Amino acid sequence: MANKVFRENILQGKVAFVTGGGTGITGGVARALSKAGAKVAITSRKTENLEPMKKTIEDGGGECFAVASDVRDYEAVESAIAATIDHFGKIDIVVNGAAGNFLCKASELSANGFGTVVDIDTKGTFNVCRASYEELKKNGGQIINISATLHYLATPMQIHVSAAKAGVDAITRNLAVEWGRKGIRVNGIAPGPIEDTEGMKRLLPPQLKEALTRKIPLQRFGLIEDIENSAVFLASDGASYINGVTLVVDGGHWLTGTGLG
Ligand code: COA
16 A cells, blocks of 8 residues: 655755646545645646645645646646746646546537546646646656556546547657656656546446456556555656656556446
């Protein structure tokens, strides 16, 4: 389980910019980066979704800057990044966690529904990477893109997210090659089923939880802390030769397929 020792102060002196950093998995990542010593800027569409996490981080002795922005809006992203640099002086680590999701059959999904998720997940990830490029280049910084395993096989009712996350993985690999040469590492994390997240609450009917657990080789759902540990590791110098990888953190789940039987 979680090894808290390795992450103490491991990111001292670093500044992280985390999209979707107010809640859920990426909220946990923001909190963990702070516990590991980084100053953290969090952004999402609504300020009210950021305030509780800002307070949690500050109550834990960390520094947090909350700035509202919609990752679909390039100019808004540029201003959030500029405001973070004004506030903390720099950015070393970018985490792209902002995401949209809902269950919908492909035959019932509207073009706008498909496009909305691709806009948030894929275009949003590109926007944030692109807008932070010059700053990351200056600092030998790095990017962590939160992905998924849905698209490794095929996941019913998730065509929009599967397509969007496949795009995110392509961004991770392309930027790792193009920007690795500029001293920027670009990696991803693909969480499997994670306990106590908005995604699981809304996407997994409670009666299916037991069947899903049986399918996971490690026989349990992941914890937000499992993703936090992976993010802290990837962000640390311990991962200094890791570039272009999407780390699957799913207890081996996707290897057993997407059905529940
Ligand atoms: N089923 C089918 N279509 C849906 C839908 C659902 N549950 N939710 C949204 N859509 C469609 C809408 O109908 C609309 O398409 P239309 O114009 O053809 O009708 C399109 O998606 C955009 O919806 P809208 O509500 O205007 O978009 P939004 O930008 O306000 O937010 C989401 C859309 C998907 C991001 C919204 O569900 C959301 O905010 N979710 C919370 C974030 C989240 O899911 N995080 C978990 C990550 S695992």
